[in-house]
Amino acid sequence: MTISRRRGVLLGATALAVALAATACSSSASSGGSGKTSSGSSQAATVTDADLQAALTAGGNLTVWAWEPTLKKVVADFQTKYPNVHVNLVNAGTGNDEYKALQNAVQAGKGVPDVAHIEYYALPQFELTKSVANLDEFGAAALNGTFTPGPWSSVQAAGGVYGLPMDSGPMALFYNQTVFTKFGITTPPATWDEYIADAKKIHTADPSVYMTNDTGDAGFTTSMIWQAGGKPYSVSGTTLGVNFAGDAGTQKFATAWQQLLDGHDLAPISSWSDAWYQGMASGKIASLTIGAWMPASLESGVKSGSGQWRVAPMPQWTAGGKVTSENGGSSLAVMKASTNQKLAYAFLKYATVDEGAQTRVDNGAFPATVKQLNSPDFLNKTDAYFGDQKINQVLAQSAAEVAPGWSYLPFQVYANSVFNDTAGKAYIGSSSLADGLKAWQDASIKYAKDQGFTVK
Secondary structure, eight states, rough: OOOOHHHHHHHHHHHHHHHHHOOOOSSOOOOOOOOOOOOOOOOOOOHHHHHHHHHHHHHHHEEEEOOOTTTHHHHHHHHHHSTTTEEEEEOOOOOHHHHHHHHHHHHTSSSOOSSSEEETHHHHHHHHTTTTTTTTGGGGGGGGGOOOHHHHHHHHETTTEOOOOOOOEEEEEEHHHHHHTTTOOOOOOSSSHHHHHHHHHHHHTTTTTTSSEOOOOHHHHHHHHHHHHOOOOOEETEEEEOTTTHHHHHHHHHHHHHHHTTTTTTEETTTTSSSHHHHHHHHBBBEEEETTTTTHHHHHOOOGTTTTEEEEEEOOOOTTTOBOOBBOEEEEEETTOOOOOOHHHHHHHHHHHHHHHHHEEEEETOOOHHHTTTHHEEEEHHHHHHHTHHHHHHHHHHTTTBBBBOOOOHHHHHHTTTTTTTTTGGGGGOHHHHHHHHHHHHHHHHHHTTTTEEEO
């Protein structure tokens, strides 16, 4: 890539930030995943462990934007260990809501936090706009091998490390066993055909109850296409392709999901809304196919469901199959505008590698660290919320079965922000899902060209 070409892309990325801020982002927060090829790191560390320890001893104030619930305990423990540090943990919104606020703060040059919670799918966009710090300076490259391969590759871009993995999101079926039993479903669906049949069975028996909710979720959609073997995105430097219309995995998902849309079998409730939590608490939403990070959110957001929920393998496209995909997964990144980057990185390392990693797992997070994922204590842990089921065995197995080779666009935040204006029309009956995905493809290609990418 020539310098002028790179500059053109970056200028486009800046425009992208403006466009994102002006867009009414309505796509779900639960999106993303891994799949990038590790680019390695090339910049030598200039900040030593002694420098980080000195920053912790000296103390200071940190502002952290994050919505992940287990961080509250991490922050409390961190401040106990390092009493001279005060962490202001701010929930600035979930997913795109936070990204929009973050982009606005970066654009304005004020109000930027020291640390931000950024999902894997979104991190390349913040790297592209030079909003996050290259952590190689702090020795992050030495953490290679600390994290599982998918999350570790997802925090790398352009020869640097731009975040530390906080969790990962191999998918599984979370279901309310009490609701399933009520409607005569004795075993969770093992295939998508069984899932669709069970969804129709539930909703026919009681029109107020649904197998799941979906009002148009870009992250869920790409995760489903990923599991179906689809590869609609191809990225090589500044050359990319977007092809939903001709992608077999996309068509497999669209054909299956269209059956639920045609039957009005999906709860018209957006994820992460109050109604979503209420729907799960009341039994009106019977299941979620979602990332392994979900237990903490269920336990904190649907407390009345304790003892009723279970976890099963993700339904398969072929009976007997063992293929999963990622949904979500996120990192903590040091913002380039932070004036206290050493202390910010020290917090990152505590939260994702040191004591904080175990604290988060103990409180329901799904690990991105090899140590915690392979721990017998983790795998054999029973969870009262899930009827004393050893759910981590199901989730860890899913992590081992993630289909390789998936990639996202370098402007996936923008692409997801226009999902509901394109593919989302299928959820209100204005188009078929296949046609909607073609419209999403066209909008992404147009945007890519406008930003200076070569589209093949």
